[in-house]
Amino acid sequence: MxxxxxxxxxxxxxxxxxxxxxxxxxxxxxxxxxxxxxxxxxxxxxxxxxxxxxxxxxxxxxxxxxxxxxxxxxxxxxxxxxxxxxxxxxxxxxxxxxxxxxxxxxxxxxxxxxxxxxxxxxxxxxxxxxxxxxxxxxxxxxxxxxxxxxxxxxxxKLLADVGIVGLPNAGKSTLVSAMSSARPKIADYPFTTLTPNLGVVYTNRREPIIIADIPGLIEGAHTGTGLGIRFLRHVERTRLLLHLVDAAAIDADHPLRDIDTVNRELHQYSPALAEKPQLVVLNKMDVAWADDAATLFREAYGKGDLLQISAASGQGLDLLTATLCNLLDQMDEAQSEEKE
CATH class of the missing domain: 2.70.210.12 (GTP1/OBG domain)
Incomplete structure:
Protein backbone atom coordinates (compact mmCIF):
# COMPACT_ATOMS: atom_id res chain seq x y z
CA MET A 1 0.00 0.00 0.00
CA LYS A 157 2.80 10.82 13.09
CA LEU A 158 3.65 7.17 13.55
CA LEU A 159 3.31 5.75 17.04
CA ALA A 160 6.11 3.36 17.96
CA ASP A 161 8.10 2.30 21.01
CA VAL A 162 11.41 2.44 19.14
CA GLY A 163 12.37 4.64 16.20
CA ILE A 164 15.40 3.48 14.22
CA VAL A 165 17.42 6.39 12.87
CA GLY A 166 20.68 6.53 10.96
CA LEU A 167 22.22 7.47 7.66
CA PRO A 168 21.10 5.75 4.44
CA ASN A 169 22.39 2.18 4.11
CA ALA A 170 23.02 1.83 7.86
CA GLY A 171 20.91 -1.34 7.71
CA LYS A 172 17.68 -0.09 9.29
CA SER A 173 15.34 -2.01 6.98
CA THR A 174 17.40 -5.17 7.37
CA LEU A 175 17.18 -4.83 11.15
CA VAL A 176 13.39 -4.41 11.07
CA SER A 177 13.14 -7.46 8.83
CA ALA A 178 15.40 -9.52 11.11
CA MET A 179 13.58 -8.59 14.34
CA SER A 180 10.00 -8.77 13.08
CA SER A 181 7.81 -10.21 10.37
CA ALA A 182 7.86 -6.94 8.40
CA ARG A 183 9.34 -7.24 4.93
CA PRO A 184 10.54 -3.82 3.78
CA LYS A 185 12.38 -3.34 0.50
CA ILE A 186 16.11 -3.96 0.99
CA ALA A 187 18.92 -3.11 -1.45
CA ASP A 188 22.54 -1.98 -1.38
CA TYR A 189 21.98 1.58 -2.60
CA PRO A 190 21.06 4.75 -0.67
CA PHE A 191 17.40 5.71 -0.14
CA THR A 192 16.12 2.18 -0.68
CA THR A 193 13.48 2.98 1.92
CA LEU A 194 11.14 5.70 0.71
CA THR A 195 8.47 5.27 3.38
CA PRO A 196 8.55 4.45 7.11
CA ASN A 197 8.14 0.79 7.97
CA LEU A 198 6.57 -0.59 11.14
CA GLY A 199 7.52 -3.92 12.66
CA VAL A 200 6.30 -5.80 15.73
CA VAL A 201 8.87 -7.56 17.92
CA TYR A 202 7.35 -10.29 20.11
CA THR A 203 9.09 -11.15 23.36
CA ASN A 204 8.21 -13.38 26.31
CA ARG A 205 9.03 -10.59 28.77
CA ARG A 206 6.58 -7.81 27.97
CA GLU A 207 4.01 -6.58 25.50
CA PRO A 208 5.15 -6.60 21.85
CA ILE A 209 7.54 -3.80 20.91
CA ILE A 210 6.59 -1.61 17.95
CA ILE A 211 9.64 -0.51 15.97
CA ALA A 212 9.67 2.07 13.18
CA ASP A 213 12.29 2.29 10.46
CA ILE A 214 12.57 5.99 9.63
CA PRO A 215 13.94 6.63 6.11
CA GLY A 216 17.56 7.76 5.91
CA LEU A 217 18.49 11.16 7.22
CA ILE A 218 21.33 13.10 5.62
CA GLU A 219 22.98 16.42 6.29
CA GLY A 220 20.45 19.20 5.74
CA ALA A 221 17.43 16.94 6.30
CA HIS A 222 15.76 19.48 8.62
CA THR A 223 15.69 21.99 5.73
CA GLY A 224 14.21 19.57 3.22
CA THR A 225 17.30 17.90 1.79
CA GLY A 226 16.80 14.24 0.89
CA LEU A 227 13.81 12.52 2.51
CA GLY A 228 14.39 13.72 6.04
CA ILE A 229 12.00 16.60 6.60
CA ARG A 230 9.02 14.59 5.42
CA PHE A 231 9.65 11.81 7.93
CA LEU A 232 11.38 13.55 10.84
CA ARG A 233 8.00 14.16 12.44
CA HIS A 234 7.43 10.42 12.71
CA VAL A 235 10.38 10.18 15.10
CA GLU A 236 8.64 12.59 17.51
CA ARG A 237 6.11 9.97 18.61
CA THR A 238 8.67 7.27 19.41
CA ARG A 239 9.66 6.67 23.02
CA LEU A 240 13.21 5.55 22.38
CA LEU A 241 15.65 6.14 19.53
CA LEU A 242 17.80 3.29 18.25
CA HIS A 243 20.68 5.02 16.50
CA LEU A 244 22.09 2.56 13.99
CA VAL A 245 25.65 3.16 12.77
CA ASP A 246 27.25 1.34 9.85
CA ALA A 247 30.45 -0.03 11.41
CA ALA A 248 31.82 -0.85 7.98
CA ALA A 249 31.63 2.83 6.96
CA ILE A 250 33.26 4.39 10.04
CA ASP A 251 35.90 6.94 9.03
CA ALA A 252 39.20 6.31 10.82
CA ASP A 253 39.93 10.04 10.95
CA HIS A 254 36.43 11.05 12.06
CA PRO A 255 34.82 8.01 13.75
CA LEU A 256 31.80 9.96 15.04
CA ARG A 257 31.03 11.73 11.78
CA ASP A 258 27.91 9.69 10.94
CA ILE A 259 26.33 9.77 14.39
CA ASP A 260 27.06 13.49 14.78
CA THR A 261 25.43 14.23 11.42
CA VAL A 262 22.17 12.55 12.37
CA ASN A 263 22.08 13.99 15.90
CA ARG A 264 22.68 17.47 14.52
CA GLU A 265 19.72 17.11 12.15
CA LEU A 266 17.50 15.85 14.97
CA HIS A 267 18.46 18.80 17.17
CA GLN A 268 17.94 21.39 14.43
CA TYR A 269 14.52 19.95 13.63
CA SER A 270 13.48 19.81 17.28
CA PRO A 271 15.69 20.23 20.37
CA ALA A 272 13.21 18.09 22.33
CA LEU A 273 13.65 15.32 19.79
CA ALA A 274 17.40 15.29 20.29
CA GLU A 275 16.84 14.83 24.04
CA LYS A 276 15.03 11.53 23.61
CA PRO A 277 16.80 8.49 25.09
CA GLN A 278 19.14 6.91 22.54
CA LEU A 279 20.62 3.46 22.24
CA VAL A 280 23.62 3.46 19.91
CA VAL A 281 24.09 0.24 17.97
CA LEU A 282 26.96 -0.62 15.62
CA ASN A 283 25.71 -2.71 12.72
CA LYS A 284 27.43 -4.88 10.05
CA MET A 285 29.89 -6.38 12.53
CA ASP A 286 30.21 -9.40 10.22
CA VAL A 287 32.42 -7.32 7.89
CA ALA A 288 36.13 -8.17 8.21
CA TRP A 289 37.40 -4.75 9.33
CA ALA A 290 34.40 -3.89 11.52
CA ASP A 291 36.12 -4.83 14.82
CA ASP A 292 38.92 -2.30 14.29
CA ALA A 293 36.42 0.37 13.26
CA ALA A 294 34.26 -0.38 16.33
CA THR A 295 37.31 0.07 18.59
CA LEU A 296 37.97 3.50 17.10
CA PHE A 297 34.32 4.44 17.53
CA ARG A 298 34.22 3.32 21.19
CA GLU A 299 37.34 5.32 22.05
CA ALA A 300 35.95 8.46 20.40
CA TYR A 301 32.42 8.04 21.77
CA GLY A 302 33.49 7.42 25.37
CA LYS A 303 30.01 7.36 26.94
CA GLY A 304 27.16 4.96 27.50
CA ASP A 305 26.81 1.37 26.42
CA LEU A 306 27.28 0.38 22.80
CA LEU A 307 25.86 -2.75 21.25
CA GLN A 308 27.44 -4.53 18.31
CA ILE A 309 25.24 -6.52 15.96
CA SER A 310 24.91 -7.85 12.47
CA ALA A 311 21.34 -7.56 11.28
CA ALA A 312 22.18 -9.64 8.21
CA SER A 313 23.60 -12.63 10.13
CA GLY A 314 21.55 -12.27 13.33
CA GLN A 315 24.59 -11.67 15.55
CA GLY A 316 23.67 -9.84 18.77
CA LEU A 317 19.93 -9.52 18.05
CA ASP A 318 18.88 -11.42 21.19
CA LEU A 319 20.93 -9.07 23.35
CA LEU A 320 19.51 -6.08 21.48
CA THR A 321 15.93 -7.24 22.10
CA ALA A 322 16.66 -7.81 25.80
CA THR A 323 18.25 -4.36 26.09
CA LEU A 324 15.25 -2.69 24.45
CA CYS A 325 12.93 -4.51 26.86
CA ASN A 326 14.99 -3.33 29.85
CA LEU A 327 15.04 0.28 28.69
CA LEU A 328 11.32 0.37 27.94
CA ASP A 329 10.53 -1.26 31.31
CA GLN A 330 12.60 1.40 33.05
CA MET A 331 10.74 4.12 31.16
CA ASP A 332 7.40 2.56 32.13
CA GLU A 333 8.41 2.50 35.80
CA ALA A 334 9.57 6.11 35.70
CA GLN A 335 6.31 7.16 34.06
CA SER A 336 4.27 5.33 36.70
CA GLU A 337 6.20 7.02 39.49
CA GLU A 338 5.57 10.43 37.93
CA LYS A 339 1.82 9.75 37.75
CA GLU A 340 1.75 8.64 41.38
Whole structure:
Protein backbone atom coordinates (compact mmCIF):
# COMPACT_ATOMS: atom_id res chain seq x y z
CA MET A 1 0.00 0.00 0.00
CA UNK A 2 1.25 3.47 -0.84
CA UNK A 3 2.29 5.41 2.26
CA UNK A 4 0.36 8.64 2.71
CA UNK A 5 0.88 10.67 5.89
CA UNK A 6 -1.03 13.85 4.98
CA UNK A 7 -4.52 14.40 3.64
CA UNK A 8 -6.96 17.27 3.14
CA UNK A 9 -10.68 16.54 3.21
CA UNK A 10 -13.97 18.37 3.66
CA UNK A 11 -16.59 16.91 5.97
CA UNK A 12 -20.25 17.75 6.36
CA UNK A 13 -22.60 16.53 9.06
CA UNK A 14 -26.23 15.84 8.26
CA UNK A 15 -28.99 18.43 8.28
CA UNK A 16 -31.81 18.01 10.75
CA UNK A 17 -35.20 17.07 9.36
CA UNK A 18 -38.03 19.62 9.34
CA UNK A 19 -40.87 19.41 11.84
CA UNK A 20 -44.28 18.53 10.46
CA UNK A 21 -47.40 20.69 10.37
CA UNK A 22 -50.39 18.37 10.65
CA UNK A 23 -53.89 18.65 12.11
CA UNK A 24 -55.72 15.52 13.12
CA UNK A 25 -59.01 15.33 11.21
CA UNK A 26 -61.11 12.22 11.80
CA UNK A 27 -64.84 11.77 11.47
CA UNK A 28 -65.59 11.00 15.09
CA UNK A 29 -62.89 13.25 16.67
CA UNK A 30 -64.07 16.82 16.10
CA UNK A 31 -61.27 18.35 18.16
CA UNK A 32 -58.31 16.34 16.96
CA UNK A 33 -55.81 19.15 17.20
CA UNK A 34 -52.21 19.34 15.95
CA UNK A 35 -50.28 16.08 15.58
CA UNK A 36 -47.17 17.03 13.57
CA UNK A 37 -44.07 15.08 14.63
CA UNK A 38 -40.52 16.31 15.11
CA UNK A 39 -37.83 16.01 12.45
CA UNK A 40 -34.96 13.58 12.92
CA UNK A 41 -31.49 14.79 13.83
CA UNK A 42 -28.74 14.87 11.23
CA UNK A 43 -25.92 12.33 11.37
CA UNK A 44 -22.59 13.17 13.02
CA UNK A 45 -19.19 12.85 11.35
CA UNK A 46 -17.06 10.71 13.66
CA UNK A 47 -13.34 9.91 13.55
CA UNK A 48 -12.29 6.61 15.10
CA UNK A 49 -8.68 5.53 15.65
CA UNK A 50 -8.08 1.92 14.69
CA UNK A 51 -5.00 -0.25 14.24
CA UNK A 52 -6.58 -1.60 11.06
CA UNK A 53 -5.36 1.57 9.35
CA UNK A 54 -1.65 2.36 9.03
CA UNK A 55 -1.75 5.31 6.60
CA UNK A 56 -4.12 7.99 5.29
CA UNK A 57 -4.10 6.45 1.84
CA UNK A 58 -7.81 5.57 1.94
CA UNK A 59 -8.72 9.27 2.16
CA UNK A 60 -7.13 10.13 -1.19
CA UNK A 61 -10.14 9.08 -3.25
CA UNK A 62 -12.81 11.48 -1.97
CA UNK A 63 -12.75 15.17 -1.18
CA UNK A 64 -16.11 15.51 0.59
CA UNK A 65 -17.44 13.14 3.25
CA UNK A 66 -21.11 13.65 4.17
CA UNK A 67 -23.25 12.14 6.90
CA UNK A 68 -26.92 11.40 6.24
CA UNK A 69 -29.65 14.01 6.73
CA UNK A 70 -32.47 13.49 9.19
CA UNK A 71 -35.95 12.76 7.85
CA UNK A 72 -38.86 15.16 8.27
CA UNK A 73 -41.56 14.58 10.87
CA UNK A 74 -44.97 13.18 9.92
CA UNK A 75 -48.54 13.38 11.05
CA UNK A 76 -49.98 11.30 13.87
CA UNK A 77 -47.02 12.46 16.04
CA UNK A 78 -44.51 10.37 14.12
CA UNK A 79 -40.95 11.65 14.49
CA UNK A 80 -38.59 11.58 11.53
CA UNK A 81 -35.75 9.07 11.41
CA UNK A 82 -32.36 10.33 12.50
CA UNK A 83 -29.58 10.40 9.90
CA UNK A 84 -26.88 7.73 10.13
CA UNK A 85 -23.53 8.84 11.51
CA UNK A 86 -20.53 8.72 9.18
CA UNK A 87 -17.61 6.93 10.84
CA UNK A 88 -14.18 7.54 9.28
CA UNK A 89 -11.39 5.24 10.45
CA UNK A 90 -7.94 6.74 11.00
CA UNK A 91 -4.63 5.27 12.17
CA UNK A 92 -3.57 6.05 15.75
CA UNK A 93 -1.23 9.03 15.77
CA UNK A 94 -3.37 11.18 13.47
CA UNK A 95 -3.62 14.89 14.22
CA UNK A 96 -6.77 16.67 13.05
CA UNK A 97 -6.38 20.35 12.11
CA UNK A 98 -8.89 22.93 10.93
CA UNK A 99 -7.44 23.68 7.49
CA UNK A 100 -8.83 27.24 7.49
CA UNK A 101 -7.57 28.37 10.91
CA UNK A 102 -4.72 25.94 11.57
CA UNK A 103 -6.24 25.03 14.96
CA UNK A 104 -5.50 21.55 16.29
CA UNK A 105 -8.89 19.96 16.91
CA UNK A 106 -7.83 16.51 18.10
CA UNK A 107 -4.82 14.25 18.53
CA UNK A 108 -6.00 10.67 18.09
CA UNK A 109 -3.49 8.64 20.04
CA UNK A 110 -5.19 5.59 21.54
CA UNK A 111 -6.68 2.77 19.45
CA UNK A 112 -10.52 2.80 19.46
CA UNK A 113 -10.52 6.48 20.49
CA UNK A 114 -13.57 8.28 19.09
CA UNK A 115 -13.93 11.97 18.23
CA UNK A 116 -17.10 13.65 16.96
CA UNK A 117 -15.63 16.22 14.61
CA UNK A 118 -18.95 17.62 13.33
CA UNK A 119 -22.31 17.25 15.04
CA UNK A 120 -25.45 16.78 13.00
CA UNK A 121 -28.14 19.45 12.92
CA UNK A 122 -31.01 19.24 15.38
CA UNK A 123 -34.38 18.18 14.01
CA UNK A 124 -37.12 20.81 13.92
CA UNK A 125 -40.08 20.60 16.29
CA UNK A 126 -43.45 19.66 14.87
CA UNK A 127 -46.55 21.80 15.40
CA UNK A 128 -47.80 19.47 18.16
CA UNK A 129 -45.02 20.91 20.34
CA UNK A 130 -46.49 24.43 20.10
CA UNK A 131 -50.03 23.68 21.22
CA UNK A 132 -51.09 25.82 24.17
CA UNK A 133 -54.19 27.13 25.85
CA UNK A 134 -54.03 30.27 23.75
CA UNK A 135 -53.06 28.60 20.49
CA UNK A 136 -54.83 25.29 20.13
CA UNK A 137 -54.17 24.82 16.44
CA UNK A 138 -50.67 26.05 15.67
CA UNK A 139 -50.02 25.93 11.94
CA UNK A 140 -46.27 26.24 11.99
CA UNK A 141 -43.27 24.03 12.77
CA UNK A 142 -39.53 24.47 12.97
CA UNK A 143 -37.17 23.75 10.08
CA UNK A 144 -34.28 21.45 10.82
CA UNK A 145 -30.93 22.96 11.73
CA UNK A 146 -28.16 22.67 9.12
CA UNK A 147 -25.16 20.47 9.73
CA UNK A 148 -21.57 21.65 10.05
CA UNK A 149 -19.11 21.89 7.17
CA UNK A 150 -15.36 21.86 7.89
CA UNK A 151 -12.20 21.77 5.84
CA UNK A 152 -9.67 19.55 7.59
CA UNK A 153 -6.00 18.76 7.31
CA UNK A 154 -4.94 15.39 8.66
CA UNK A 155 -1.35 14.66 9.59
CA UNK A 156 -0.06 11.25 10.65
CA LYS A 157 2.80 10.82 13.09
CA LEU A 158 3.65 7.17 13.55
CA LEU A 159 3.31 5.75 17.04
CA ALA A 160 6.11 3.36 17.96
CA ASP A 161 8.10 2.30 21.01
CA VAL A 162 11.41 2.44 19.14
CA GLY A 163 12.37 4.64 16.20
CA ILE A 164 15.40 3.48 14.22
CA VAL A 165 17.42 6.39 12.87
CA GLY A 166 20.68 6.53 10.96
CA LEU A 167 22.22 7.47 7.66
CA PRO A 168 21.10 5.75 4.44
CA ASN A 169 22.39 2.18 4.11
CA ALA A 170 23.02 1.83 7.86
CA GLY A 171 20.91 -1.34 7.71
CA LYS A 172 17.68 -0.09 9.29
CA SER A 173 15.34 -2.01 6.98
CA THR A 174 17.40 -5.17 7.37
CA LEU A 175 17.18 -4.83 11.15
CA VAL A 176 13.39 -4.41 11.07
CA SER A 177 13.14 -7.46 8.83
CA ALA A 178 15.40 -9.52 11.11
CA MET A 179 13.58 -8.59 14.34
CA SER A 180 10.00 -8.77 13.08
CA SER A 181 7.81 -10.21 10.37
CA ALA A 182 7.86 -6.94 8.40
CA ARG A 183 9.34 -7.24 4.93
CA PRO A 184 10.54 -3.82 3.78
CA LYS A 185 12.38 -3.34 0.50
CA ILE A 186 16.11 -3.96 0.99
CA ALA A 187 18.92 -3.11 -1.45
CA ASP A 188 22.54 -1.98 -1.38
CA TYR A 189 21.98 1.58 -2.60
CA PRO A 190 21.06 4.75 -0.67
CA PHE A 191 17.40 5.71 -0.14
CA THR A 192 16.12 2.18 -0.68
CA THR A 193 13.48 2.98 1.92
CA LEU A 194 11.14 5.70 0.71
CA THR A 195 8.47 5.27 3.38
CA PRO A 196 8.55 4.45 7.11
CA ASN A 197 8.14 0.79 7.97
CA LEU A 198 6.57 -0.59 11.14
CA GLY A 199 7.52 -3.92 12.66
CA VAL A 200 6.30 -5.80 15.73
CA VAL A 201 8.87 -7.56 17.92
CA TYR A 202 7.35 -10.29 20.11
CA THR A 203 9.09 -11.15 23.36
CA ASN A 204 8.21 -13.38 26.31
CA ARG A 205 9.03 -10.59 28.77
CA ARG A 206 6.58 -7.81 27.97
CA GLU A 207 4.01 -6.58 25.50
CA PRO A 208 5.15 -6.60 21.85
CA ILE A 209 7.54 -3.80 20.91
CA ILE A 210 6.59 -1.61 17.95
CA ILE A 211 9.64 -0.51 15.97
CA ALA A 212 9.67 2.07 13.18
CA ASP A 213 12.29 2.29 10.46
CA ILE A 214 12.57 5.99 9.63
CA PRO A 215 13.94 6.63 6.11
CA GLY A 216 17.56 7.76 5.91
CA LEU A 217 18.49 11.16 7.22
CA ILE A 218 21.33 13.10 5.62
CA GLU A 219 22.98 16.42 6.29
CA GLY A 220 20.45 19.20 5.74
CA ALA A 221 17.43 16.94 6.30
CA HIS A 222 15.76 19.48 8.62
CA THR A 223 15.69 21.99 5.73
CA GLY A 224 14.21 19.57 3.22
CA THR A 225 17.30 17.90 1.79
CA GLY A 226 16.80 14.24 0.89
CA LEU A 227 13.81 12.52 2.51
CA GLY A 228 14.39 13.72 6.04
CA ILE A 229 12.00 16.60 6.60
CA ARG A 230 9.02 14.59 5.42
CA PHE A 231 9.65 11.81 7.93
CA LEU A 232 11.38 13.55 10.84
CA ARG A 233 8.00 14.16 12.44
CA HIS A 234 7.43 10.42 12.71
CA VAL A 235 10.38 10.18 15.10
CA GLU A 236 8.64 12.59 17.51
CA ARG A 237 6.11 9.97 18.61
CA THR A 238 8.67 7.27 19.41
CA ARG A 239 9.66 6.67 23.02
CA LEU A 240 13.21 5.55 22.38
CA LEU A 241 15.65 6.14 19.53
CA LEU A 242 17.80 3.29 18.25
CA HIS A 243 20.68 5.02 16.50
CA LEU A 244 22.09 2.56 13.99
CA VAL A 245 25.65 3.16 12.77
CA ASP A 246 27.25 1.34 9.85
CA ALA A 247 30.45 -0.03 11.41
CA ALA A 248 31.82 -0.85 7.98
CA ALA A 249 31.63 2.83 6.96
CA ILE A 250 33.26 4.39 10.04
CA ASP A 251 35.90 6.94 9.03
CA ALA A 252 39.20 6.31 10.82
CA ASP A 253 39.93 10.04 10.95
CA HIS A 254 36.43 11.05 12.06
CA PRO A 255 34.82 8.01 13.75
CA LEU A 256 31.80 9.96 15.04
CA ARG A 257 31.03 11.73 11.78
CA ASP A 258 27.91 9.69 10.94
CA ILE A 259 26.33 9.77 14.39
CA ASP A 260 27.06 13.49 14.78
CA THR A 261 25.43 14.23 11.42
CA VAL A 262 22.17 12.55 12.37
CA ASN A 263 22.08 13.99 15.90
CA ARG A 264 22.68 17.47 14.52
CA GLU A 265 19.72 17.11 12.15
CA LEU A 266 17.50 15.85 14.97
CA HIS A 267 18.46 18.80 17.17
CA GLN A 268 17.94 21.39 14.43
CA TYR A 269 14.52 19.95 13.63
CA SER A 270 13.48 19.81 17.28
CA PRO A 271 15.69 20.23 20.37
CA ALA A 272 13.21 18.09 22.33
CA LEU A 273 13.65 15.32 19.79
CA ALA A 274 17.40 15.29 20.29
CA GLU A 275 16.84 14.83 24.04
CA LYS A 276 15.03 11.53 23.61
CA PRO A 277 16.80 8.49 25.09
CA GLN A 278 19.14 6.91 22.54
CA LEU A 279 20.62 3.46 22.24
CA VAL A 280 23.62 3.46 19.91
CA VAL A 281 24.09 0.24 17.97
CA LEU A 282 26.96 -0.62 15.62
CA ASN A 283 25.71 -2.71 12.72
CA LYS A 284 27.43 -4.88 10.05
CA MET A 285 29.89 -6.38 12.53
CA ASP A 286 30.21 -9.40 10.22
CA VAL A 287 32.42 -7.32 7.89
CA ALA A 288 36.13 -8.17 8.21
CA TRP A 289 37.40 -4.75 9.33
CA ALA A 290 34.40 -3.89 11.52
CA ASP A 291 36.12 -4.83 14.82
CA ASP A 292 38.92 -2.30 14.29
CA ALA A 293 36.42 0.37 13.26
CA ALA A 294 34.26 -0.38 16.33
CA THR A 295 37.31 0.07 18.59
CA LEU A 296 37.97 3.50 17.10
CA PHE A 297 34.32 4.44 17.53
CA ARG A 298 34.22 3.32 21.19
CA GLU A 299 37.34 5.32 22.05
CA ALA A 300 35.95 8.46 20.40
CA TYR A 301 32.42 8.04 21.77
CA GLY A 302 33.49 7.42 25.37
CA LYS A 303 30.01 7.36 26.94
CA GLY A 304 27.16 4.96 27.50
CA ASP A 305 26.81 1.37 26.42
CA LEU A 306 27.28 0.38 22.80
CA LEU A 307 25.86 -2.75 21.25
CA GLN A 308 27.44 -4.53 18.31
CA ILE A 309 25.24 -6.52 15.96
CA SER A 310 24.91 -7.85 12.47
CA ALA A 311 21.34 -7.56 11.28
CA ALA A 312 22.18 -9.64 8.21
CA SER A 313 23.60 -12.63 10.13
CA GLY A 314 21.55 -12.27 13.33
CA GLN A 315 24.59 -11.67 15.55
CA GLY A 316 23.67 -9.84 18.77
CA LEU A 317 19.93 -9.52 18.05
CA ASP A 318 18.88 -11.42 21.19
CA LEU A 319 20.93 -9.07 23.35
CA LEU A 320 19.51 -6.08 21.48
CA THR A 321 15.93 -7.24 22.10
CA ALA A 322 16.66 -7.81 25.80
CA THR A 323 18.25 -4.36 26.09
CA LEU A 324 15.25 -2.69 24.45
CA CYS A 325 12.93 -4.51 26.86
CA ASN A 326 14.99 -3.33 29.85
CA LEU A 327 15.04 0.28 28.69
CA LEU A 328 11.32 0.37 27.94
CA ASP A 329 10.53 -1.26 31.31
CA GLN A 330 12.60 1.40 33.05
CA MET A 331 10.74 4.12 31.16
CA ASP A 332 7.40 2.56 32.13
CA GLU A 333 8.41 2.50 35.80
CA ALA A 334 9.57 6.11 35.70
CA GLN A 335 6.31 7.16 34.06
CA SER A 336 4.27 5.33 36.70
CA GLU A 337 6.20 7.02 39.49
CA GLU A 338 5.57 10.43 37.93
CA LYS A 339 1.82 9.75 37.75
CA GLU A 340 1.75 8.64 41.38
Missing amino acids: KFIDEARIAIQSGNGGAGCVSLRREKYIPKGGPDGGDGGRGGDVVFMATTKKRTLYHLQFHQLYKAKNGSGGQGNNRAGKGGDDLIIELPPGTLVFDADTGELLKDLVDPDEVFVVAKGGRGGLGNARFKSSTNRTPRFAQPGEPGQTLNLRLEL
